[in-house]
Structures are given as C-alpha cells and as structure tokens.
Amino acid sequence: MKAQPPNATAATQAAPATTYLRQDDAAWHWLEERDEPAVRGFLDAANTQTDQWFRPLDPLVERLYAGHLARRELAVTGLPSRLDHYTLWSETAADADYPVWWRHPNDAPDQRETFFDLEARAREQSFLELGDMALSPNEEWLAWTEDTQGDETYRLFIKRLPNGQAIPLLDDIGPELCWAEDHCTLLFTRYDATQRPDSAWRLRLALNTADATASVEQEQLVLREDDPEFWIGLGKTRSRAWLTIEAASKDTSETHVVPAHTPHVAPRCYQVRETGVEYAIDHRPGYFYILHNQGAKHFQLEVEEEHRSGSRQVVIGHRENSTLEGIDAYAWGLIVAERDHREAQVRLRRLEFDGDHRLTLDAALPCSPGPLSLNLGDSPHFDDRVLRLREESFCSPSSWWSLDLDSGQRQLLKRQPLHGDLMPEDLSCRRLWAVSHDGEQVPVSVVCRKDLADQALPTLLYGYGAYGEALDPWFSVARLELLARGVAFAVAHVRGGGERGEPWYLAGKLEHKPNSFEDFLAARDALVGAGQSAPDRIVAYGASAGGLLVGASLNQSPQAFCAAVLDVPFVDVLRTMENPDLPLTTAEYTEWGNPNHAADARRIGSYSPLDNLQEDAWPPVFLQGSWHDSRVPYWEPAKLYARLSLANIASPALSNRVTLLKTDMDSGHGGASGRFKAWRDGAQQDAFILWALGLADDGDPTAPTTDTPAR
Missing domain, CATH: 2.40.128 (Lipocalin)
Known part of the structure; x- marks a missing residue:
C-alpha cells in the first residue's frame, strides 16, 4: 500500500463518516433520502475531504491536464456531410466546450452560414447535454432535445434555419427524435414514472417558414408499451420509406412500421414478439x-x-x-x-x-491490418456508392476514409492529429489470452510504450462486461499521459461483453455473471504471468456496470490490486434491483435477474459488492458519483465510501488507508458535459492512479506543456 500524500490525515479521512453516522442504519440507506439536508451535508463533507487529500497532488493534476491539452488539436472541424440541398459540418473552437454547426448550399461552397451554436446555449447552463438533433427532410427546420441537469430528462426545441429563434415545444420527454417525410410531423418518446421510455408520440407541427414561427398543431399517442421490461426506440430506414418504432427488452424485440410519407397511418407490427427472440x-x-x-x-x-x-x-x-x-x-x-x-x-x-x-x-471491405475498430461512417444517401469508414485502434487515433465501391479505391479524408513526443509508432499493442477458472480463453489487450514492452510495468486494468457491450479497440489522447510515464493500459474483455459475439455475452449474464469476475481476475494474473505487469502495481478501473465488475472482483481477491477507481459504480445491486420504482430496474431483470424470485435474489446477493463487502481488505479506492445520475444513483458510491471509511476508523491498521468520494453535484451518469471539465476530471483520476502506482513524484513529465485555454 502506498503512503498517503502529506496532510491526508486519518482525522480528515474519517470526518464525513463519523459526523453523519446513524447507529440505527448501519447500511446507510438513509443516504437515499435526497431531500434530507444531512445527505447534502454528507456529500459536501466527503467532497471537501477529497479536495484536501488531492491538494498535494494538484500540481500533478495540472501537469496531466496541460499535457493532455498539448497533445491534442483543440480546434476541431468535423467532416462535411452532403445532404440533398446543403452540406453540413461542425466546428469546435480551441477554447470552446461545445461545437457550432455550419452549412453551405451544395452548389455554393463560399456561402457558409452558422445554423446551430451549442456553445452559446451552454453558456446559459451549468450543465448541457444534447440528446438528439433532427433535421427536417427539406432541411429547413432543426429540432433538438437537451438535458440541462444530467438526469436524462429532455426538453424539445425547434428553429427555422439558419437563424430563427429557438422555440421550446415540450418538456419532460425522452431524447430521441425522428422526422416523417411529410416535413411537418415529428416523432418523440415519453417516459413513465420510472424513466422508462414507454411510449412513442406523433407531433404535427404548424411551421411558418416566412416568419420562422412554429407551434404544436396536434399531439397524439402512436404506441404505448405496458410491459415494464420493455422500452421504446425510434428510427427511419435509409430508404426514407418507413419509420420504425421498436419495443425491446434485453433479450426480446418487436418492431412496428409506419409509412414515412403518411405518418398518420396506424403502426403495423412487423413480427409479434416471442420471448428470447x-x-x-x-x-x-x-x-x-x-x-x-x-x-x-x-x-x-x-x-x-x-x-x-x-x-x-x-x-x-x-x-x-x-x-x-x-x-x-x-x-x-x-x-x-x-x-x-x-x-x-x-x-x-x-x-x-x-x-x-x-x-x-x-x-x-479493405481495412488496415491488426486489431482495430472499423465502423461505417455517415453516408446519408440511399444510393451512395462511395462509403465512409472510420478506423481506430489502441495505438492509432481515429482515421476517416472514403471507399469507392466501383474502383475499390480508399482515400484518407481525415486523421485525428496528435502533438508531442508520443506518436502511434512509439506504442506497442499486444493481445494476451488469459485462462479463466473454467478453462475459457479470455482476450486481454495491452498497450504501452514500445521501448518498455519487454518490462513488467505498473498497469491500469480496465473492464466492463455487461449488456453485450464490446470494448473494441479505441484510442485515447488522455491515456498518453499515463503511457508516457511508463504505465501500461490493459483491457480485460470479460464475458458479459460482446467482444466474442453473442455467446460471450450470454456466458456472463444472469446465472453466469460470476464468470465476469473470474475473467477479470484471470486477466490480471495473465498480465503478471506474461511479465507484462508488476504484480504489486496494478490498479483496477470500472465505471457503471464496470464498477460492479471491479467491486465484486475486489471482494473476491482484494490483494490482487494496489488501488481501484470506481466511477458511478453499480455496487448496491440487490437493493437497487429490489426497487421497481427506480429508473431502469424492471428493464434490467433480463440482465441480472428478478429478485422477486428467490433464486434470483440469492444469486444477485451472492455477488452484489455492498452485500459481500470485505471492509478490512480493500485497497485504496477513489469513488465517484453524480447527484443527478438516474442510472446509478449517487447513494451507491456514497454507501460504499461510508462503510469503508467506518472500517478505517474501527481498525488502527487501516487508519492510513485512502478512501475517497467525489460527487459531482451538477452532472449525471456521463459526468461533466463540457469537454474541458471532463478532461480536468480525467486528469484528477490519472493523478490518483499515478499516486497508487508510486509515480506521483514524476517531476517534469516527458509530455509537452502548454498554456491552458482560459475558461
């Protein structure tokens, strides 16, 4: 265990837990009472303690942040997309958090004009998250949804392009929007009491092009989903012939279609749902x-x-x-x-x-060699024969290519620029295969500096392993700050994710969920066994459902890691799943199980991190939550922090153990909405990781430095 930075005393560490301890609630469930003043007091005290602990590391945070900014191109121009009448693109200024969208007529490239300034809208809010942008088929009107709290509740606006005023139309709706091809009908979703998008609605608009005004002519329910395990999603075929409304659970789906040119027609179910299909x-x-x-x-x-x-x-x-x-x-x-x-x-x-x-x-389709992520890019026209492809890997930043299907010619359109001393050719990426408890081969990706590839390095091990989400190779400029300091970054592609297809997902959910934890620990051991990682210098990182992965793995083998970062972690799994009034709970039954069934409750309880907490054995941990998070409530990391802090007080041997909680009071599940604050938050995480790995006193880093843009 690493020594604490100066001034992080045991008294400072313990203050929030001792001040707000209630003897009648050792499980800290009272933290769920959002309106009680003591809850805010508890979180504020924990934030103060975290700020005090980080104070000696603030210079390192600033170096990491400045190094990150110096490595990336801060002024970003997006690739133009040619629609029927206009060509659109976005530009983000070097000192801006949000982009501005531009356009020009297809036949007049010199007549460029701004049509949507998200940076200007963000100046009026402490938080802003764009839900969806939807351009009318005739390209005359823009509709969008925005969240100004972080609770994923959205407000609908519309404006006449290019410079009409933003007109608010609806409050408290879901993020998704879809225009019909009649140019005046907009589909949107609404939530039920648990914030489940349970219904699709049709909004017929009265649009006055001459004076740029808009109003609601008719609002009508199109489809409602009564099954609490299903949610509603919207779409439109690229042919622009059909609107689609999908009702889906974690393992079952049903699609309804509506003619896009006559959206008033009742939806037709394409194929009636069948459980598991x-x-x-x-x-x-x-x-x-x-x-x-x-x-x-x-x-x-x-x-x-x-x-x-x-x-x-x-x-x-x-x-x-x-x-x-x-x-x-x-x-x-x-x-x-x-x-x-x-x-x-x-x-x-x-x-x-x-x-x-x-x-x-x-x-x-032709692509670059080696493990990479290959995605189909924006190609809005149904008859396009020149496609856009996007590639990236753990070593190489995003590249956008055009591919002519007739000639087979590939042309590089854009590559994310990098600056500084660490370029893709200076990095090494390899894949290991860990052997899990049942003999399954688990892929482990590792990236590090090429000149250190043959050494046992301090390592950050990342995992997720849920919902079939695949952690395909991705590039991170911020990660370069760790790599430059000699840290290896590894990804455990555990079961429950989708990296090896549908079987991989099914083998890590419901009754097979413990496979995820075994795989994560096997990945850690494989890194050590291959001589890639130093056994006493591995930090675990998990966010959201990845927090469950890391939390359960720590309970199972706390000595495997020298520290952990848990970002908005899903750690109170059993209690959350027992409360159907919370957002997402009922929709998650097919992922974790339904605790109304005794067997499911026992299974979830057997691995839920807070129900199996090894308070005396955990390593240093940095916990993060968000006050407006509707997916993983702030109280989940707060309860974990409280119980670990009490263990620190109760045992003299743990009096110097670092247990930190930072709750962002202005954001939701995704953290800060502006890019500069998000990057600074990331730099603080990295400072904790470097401290835990014994690399906090790195002096002047090898990364370049720059003046921070004024914010």
Whole structure:
C-alpha cells in the first residue's frame, strides 16, 4: 500500500463518516433520502475531504491536464456531410466546450452560414447535454432535445434555419427524435414514472417558414408499451420509406412500421414478439431484410418481399464461429457487420444486388491490418456508392476514409492529429489470452510504450462486461499521459461483453455473471504471468456496470490490486434491483435477474459488492458519483465510501488507508458535459492512479506543456 500524500490525515479521512453516522442504519440507506439536508451535508463533507487529500497532488493534476491539452488539436472541424440541398459540418473552437454547426448550399461552397451554436446555449447552463438533433427532410427546420441537469430528462426545441429563434415545444420527454417525410410531423418518446421510455408520440407541427414561427398543431399517442421490461426506440430506414418504432427488452424485440410519407397511418407490427427472440429490419424498395436469432443464436439474415409476408429466404445462415451484428441497406445492396468469435474482431462485408434480387457476398471491405475498430461512417444517401469508414485502434487515433465501391479505391479524408513526443509508432499493442477458472480463453489487450514492452510495468486494468457491450479497440489522447510515464493500459474483455459475439455475452449474464469476475481476475494474473505487469502495481478501473465488475472482483481477491477507481459504480445491486420504482430496474431483470424470485435474489446477493463487502481488505479506492445520475444513483458510491471509511476508523491498521468520494453535484451518469471539465476530471483520476502506482513524484513529465485555454 502506498503512503498517503502529506496532510491526508486519518482525522480528515474519517470526518464525513463519523459526523453523519446513524447507529440505527448501519447500511446507510438513509443516504437515499435526497431531500434530507444531512445527505447534502454528507456529500459536501466527503467532497471537501477529497479536495484536501488531492491538494498535494494538484500540481500533478495540472501537469496531466496541460499535457493532455498539448497533445491534442483543440480546434476541431468535423467532416462535411452532403445532404440533398446543403452540406453540413461542425466546428469546435480551441477554447470552446461545445461545437457550432455550419452549412453551405451544395452548389455554393463560399456561402457558409452558422445554423446551430451549442456553445452559446451552454453558456446559459451549468450543465448541457444534447440528446438528439433532427433535421427536417427539406432541411429547413432543426429540432433538438437537451438535458440541462444530467438526469436524462429532455426538453424539445425547434428553429427555422439558419437563424430563427429557438422555440421550446415540450418538456419532460425522452431524447430521441425522428422526422416523417411529410416535413411537418415529428416523432418523440415519453417516459413513465420510472424513466422508462414507454411510449412513442406523433407531433404535427404548424411551421411558418416566412416568419420562422412554429407551434404544436396536434399531439397524439402512436404506441404505448405496458410491459415494464420493455422500452421504446425510434428510427427511419435509409430508404426514407418507413419509420420504425421498436419495443425491446434485453433479450426480446418487436418492431412496428409506419409509412414515412403518411405518418398518420396506424403502426403495423412487423413480427409479434416471442420471448428470447431479437430481430431488426431494414428496407430496400420491394424488400425487407430481417436480422434475427430465432433458431439461430448467433443471428442470421433473411429477406422478404415488402408486401408479401411469409416469403422469407435466407441470405446469410447461422454460423457457429461468428455473430451477425448489424445491417445497413443501400439501393445497391447491404453492408453487413459480423464479429469473428475467435479473433474478437468486427468485419464489414458487402452484399451486392445482382439482377432478380440475387445477392452476392463480396470479400470483407479493405481495412488496415491488426486489431482495430472499423465502423461505417455517415453516408446519408440511399444510393451512395462511395462509403465512409472510420478506423481506430489502441495505438492509432481515429482515421476517416472514403471507399469507392466501383474502383475499390480508399482515400484518407481525415486523421485525428496528435502533438508531442508520443506518436502511434512509439506504442506497442499486444493481445494476451488469459485462462479463466473454467478453462475459457479470455482476450486481454495491452498497450504501452514500445521501448518498455519487454518490462513488467505498473498497469491500469480496465473492464466492463455487461449488456453485450464490446470494448473494441479505441484510442485515447488522455491515456498518453499515463503511457508516457511508463504505465501500461490493459483491457480485460470479460464475458458479459460482446467482444466474442453473442455467446460471450450470454456466458456472463444472469446465472453466469460470476464468470465476469473470474475473467477479470484471470486477466490480471495473465498480465503478471506474461511479465507484462508488476504484480504489486496494478490498479483496477470500472465505471457503471464496470464498477460492479471491479467491486465484486475486489471482494473476491482484494490483494490482487494496489488501488481501484470506481466511477458511478453499480455496487448496491440487490437493493437497487429490489426497487421497481427506480429508473431502469424492471428493464434490467433480463440482465441480472428478478429478485422477486428467490433464486434470483440469492444469486444477485451472492455477488452484489455492498452485500459481500470485505471492509478490512480493500485497497485504496477513489469513488465517484453524480447527484443527478438516474442510472446509478449517487447513494451507491456514497454507501460504499461510508462503510469503508467506518472500517478505517474501527481498525488502527487501516487508519492510513485512502478512501475517497467525489460527487459531482451538477452532472449525471456521463459526468461533466463540457469537454474541458471532463478532461480536468480525467486528469484528477490519472493523478490518483499515478499516486497508487508510486509515480506521483514524476517531476517534469516527458509530455509537452502548454498554456491552458482560459475558461
């Protein structure tokens, strides 16, 4: 265990816990009483204690922050996107938190004009998060939703482009928006009492182009979902022929379609839901394409004539060693995303239309060698034959390419610029395979400085492992500050995520959830066994459901890590899942289980971090929460902090153990909304990590320095 920085005394450490201790509630459930003044007092005291602890590290935080800014291009211009009438792009000034959107007529590039200034709107708020932006099909009106608290409750605005006033239309709605093709109908969602998007609504607007005014002509319910485990999502096919309304749970889905040009028509259910069956549809004139897992656990692709149900034919059948993840339909055919289970890698494949609806499967689209993330970029036109691709890896920043389907030519459009002493060619990335408790091979990605690749390095181990989310390779400028100081960054691709396809997800949920924790610990041991990581210098990092992963792993093997960072961590799993009135709870039953069933309650209780807390054994920990977080309430990290702090008081051996809690009182689950505050918060996290790894006294870092833009 590392020594504390000066002035972080045991008395300072203990103050919040001792001041607010209630003998009648050792579990600290009273912290859930948001309106009680003592709750704010507790969080404020913990924040003060954290500020005091960090004071000796403030110079390091500033160096990390300045180094981060110096490495990146602060003035950012987005790639232009050519629509029917205008070409659009965004620009973020070097000293701005938010972008400004611009446009010019397609035939007049010199006539550029601002049409949406999010930076100006943010100046009026302490928090601002854009939910969705939706441009009307005729490109004359912009609708958007924004959250000004962080609680993911949104307000709808509309404006005449380019310079009409922002007109508020609705409050307390969901983030999603979708225009119909009649140019005056807008679809949106509403929440139920648990903040579940349970309904889709149609808003018919009276739009006056001449005087740039807008008002609501009619508001009508389109579809309501009564099952508390399902939520509603909106979409539109690239063909612009159909609006889609999806009702989905974690393992079952049902899609309803509405003609986009006649949105007043009642929605038609495409395929009635069947428990455990997920499907998605896309459209080309005359045909629907259905990606589904009915009798095909890794999904298969079928086609059906648009107005002739029961005419389905298999396009790509089920395969054991790959999962079909998505389809994008164009006039000429499809782009299919498939994930190779063995390589834990996504490939994009092209299916070309040839004659009488015969599709031929071409080779994978050309991409750079090695593990990387390959995504289809923005291509709004249904008949586009020049696609945009986005690539990035753990070593290389994002690159955007154009791919001409006719010539096969790839052209680099943009690459995220880097500055300073650490370039992609100076980095090394490798993949290890950890052997978990049951013999399963778990991929572990590691990136470090190339000149240190053969050494046992201090290491930050990151994991998530839930909802089938795949931690595909991603680049981080902030990470360079750790790498420059000799830290390795590793990712444990544990079961419960989607890195090795649908089977990987299923093997880490419900009754298989403990596999995630075993995999994370196996990844840690594999790093040590391969000589990549120093055994006594590994910090664990988990956010949200990743906080559950790290918390459960610490309870199981607290000596495995020298410290941990838990950001908005889901650690009071059993109690949260027992409360159906909380946001997301009922929708999560198919992920964790329903504690109304005794077997599920026992299983969740067997790993829920707060229900199995090893108070006397945890290493130093930096906990973070957000006051307006509707996904993981602030009280979950607060309870963990309180119980660890009490253990510090009770045991002289723990009197110097560092237990910190920082609660952002102005944000939600995603943390700070402005990029500069988010980067500064990240620099504080990194300072804690470096301290825990014994690298806090790094003097002048190898990273370049710069003056911080005035904020």
